[in-house]
Amino acid sequence: MLTGLLLFALTFVGMEGVAWWMHKHLMHGPLWVLHESHHRPRGSWFERNDLFGVFFSVPSIVLIYLGTHGLPLLLAVGLGMTAYGFAYFVFHDVVVHRRIPHSWAPRGTYLRHIVRAHLVHHKTRTREGAVSFGFLCAPGPLAPVLPGRRELLALALVAIAPAVAESQLRLPSVDVDFDPEVDFSAFHTYGWKDPLRPAEDQKVHTSIIWYVDAELTKKSLEKIGAEPDLWVRYYAKEKSRLKGTPSQSDSRLPGGTVSLTASVDFQKVREGTLILELQRASDDAVVWRAGSDFSTVDATRVDTEIRSAVRALLDRYPPPPPAP
Secondary structure, eight states: OHHHHHHHHHHHHHHHHHHHHHIIIIITTTTHHHHGGGGSOOSSSOOGGGHHHHHHHHHHHHHHHHHTTTOTHHHHHHHHHHHHHHHHIIIIIIIITOSSOOOOOOOSHHHHHHHHHHHHHTTOOSSSSOOOOOSSOEEOSSSEEOOOHHHHHHHHHHHTHHHHHTSSOOOOOEEEEEOTTOOGGGOOEEEEOOOSBOOSSHHHHHHHHHHHHHHHHHTTOEEOSSSOSEEEEEEEEEEEEEEEEEEEEEEEOTTSOEEEEEEEEEEEEEEEEEEEEEEETTTTEEEEEEEEEEEESOGGGHHHHHHHHHHHHHTTOSOOOOOO
């Protein structure tokens, strides 16, 4: 979790440097044929420069996809890029160019400065001669003008919006064990065996079956009732516990005495372990096994957590072939 958040933050900050370089050397370079439309009076709501938004969204989409399919650290990078893109849209298209009409005027030294810097950039209508290529950080007379506390809070809220939509940056750990002597390409069909330990909640049991079936179908495995190549079964263990978060506050009583109050906020956390096991049907030998943990404080997210756990497990199937 901490690694993911750090990577998310570093990506968000680093994207300002990437955007500066691309704006100066590509948009005002070989890609001026597209960017020129942004330095001319707009004749319609759409301009050719908008195509950059499509181009730049592709890497973040690919990274988010890879991050949810076996390379979880890339999820943090992809979300960091997406967060920067959202912050850029709010500042550049909404605040500066008012492509969504509004009457709000920026307040504070930092916001006024970066808006003014971008407007100075647009005084140049040609490929050469422009200044101030940054977006969220613009140079002042002697040094970059950095955001104050209020602006930092606003930027932070904008930055974490995509992560909040995901509720949290989860980087699940997966343990995998398999028989390196087995040719997994020989398996084409599967069937279900009774679980080693079925989920106590029928809804959880149904979700596990549903998501495993969906992921195995993506692996080109066909579910059949009799004489399959593989037997599939799972082990699920759930428990609930109370998680306490301590806090303290102080209040001043008449006479100047300070009263310190300590409290603990309790939340009910649902935790679980999910293990998937694949057995070769010809001899019931276990050829592949993977396990992962999941937890949530929101009961409505249990199904989502199960889906994420199943995907994380079956992203590791089939295992890579042995090196020659």
